[in-house]
Amino acid sequence: MKRILVTGAGGQIGSELVPYLWGIYGASNVLATDVKAPEGPLAEGGPFDLLDVRDGKRASELIRSFKADSVLHLAGILSAKGEENPNFAWDINVNGTVAMLEAARENQCAFFFPSSIAAFGPSTPRVNTPQDTIQRPTTVYGIAKASMEMLCDYYHAKFGLDTRGLRFPGLISYVTPPGGGTTDYAVHIYYDAITKGSYTSFIAKGTYMDMMYMPDALQAVVQLMEADPSKLKHRNAFNISAMSFDPEEIAESIRKFIPSFRLDYQVDPLRQSIAESWPDSLDCSAAREEWGFNPKYGLDEMTKDMLEKLREKLNAR
Incomplete structure (x- = not known):
């Protein structure tokens, strides 16, 4: 290009x-x-x-x-x-x-x-x-x-x-607010962790989806x-994917940095049904073999960076 x-x-x-x-x-x-x-x-x-x-x-x-x-x-x-x-x-x-x-x-x-x-x-x-x-x-x-x-x-x-x-x-970012996707809970959760200390998930416990920073x-x-x-x-x-987790696992990652963080559930039937129709995890071997795909961020590395960047963005301590 x-x-x-x-x-x-x-x-x-x-x-x-x-x-x-x-x-x-x-x-x-x-x-x-x-x-x-x-x-x-x-x-x-x-x-x-x-x-x-x-x-x-x-x-x-x-x-x-x-x-x-x-x-x-x-x-x-x-x-x-x-x-x-x-x-x-x-x-x-x-x-x-x-x-x-x-x-x-x-x-x-x-x-x-x-x-x-x-x-x-x-x-x-x-x-x-x-x-x-x-x-x-x-x-x-x-x-x-x-x-x-x-x-x-x-x-x-x-x-x-x-x-x-x-x-x-699902793509996770601190720059742009979520735009109506089913995986958006994995962005909302970081905002609420900082501003509220808790999050109510519209995706059910045990629902795995692939994600990437x-x-x-x-x-x-x-x-x-x-x-x-x-x-x-x-x-x-x-x-392509970098990680697969359910709401409980992302909450556990957040608790490594915010120990008091609380996760609740109020499942949205539409988005839950969409999530249940998708894979839990992807085979990314073709991307690795054909053009060298190699993501750098795992869940804890992403969580640490998201919380740091959002605190700056939201002017929160």
Whole structure:
């Protein structure tokens, strides 16, 4: 990658990935786009343009005028939000991705698509979920992700487009507030640990989901996009994860730093049913073998850093 267009730049991943890319490629070589004007560092650090990802003509014009060689397509509606308005989620997550794929094809740009553990379903093997396995997701978010994984493979096979992608687990960050995902409890819990000393989980005890700290996720995006294409057997939808835990285990990790922390439960049936349809843990061997995936943060290392950074952010002692 040398000149990069990012969609959904104001979202959970984009708001951190764009500054990360600035540090590697230079701010002038990263065009951030979103449906609304950014705030904070994104508004000041580099170029920005408004873009609705369903507008393929506008996307192609921006790619050409910016002379982008890579498109990182992050725009999308997350799992729980998607179930509230399935038609809108499908429109953004499928039609928007098709439009961006076409714009990338027209301009022969490399194309990154973020899939998710939501692309799996209840019939998927739950433990050490293989890279290649039955998927059959049960949410509109997951159905869209699984469909677009296959479409990205198709664009590579049919048109020779350099498509690449990751199946993200739950992503944990202190920078951007949660945006309506099922794994968001693992972000909320750190905020409440500092501000309240307790947390009421909408996910039930014993519910395991894969997770990753955002710095590892950002590194994985760049590492995959810069990988030697001759070594990529899968290319799209690589399983990646750094840890798998349930609410009790993350609470125990927090108690190592805040001994009085208390965890309660008020389970949300919708998000619980979504979580139960996803794997407990992923087999990430394909990512390790094909492009050297190697996350740095485990649960306790992430907890320590999250609490330190959030105390600074929230001006809490």
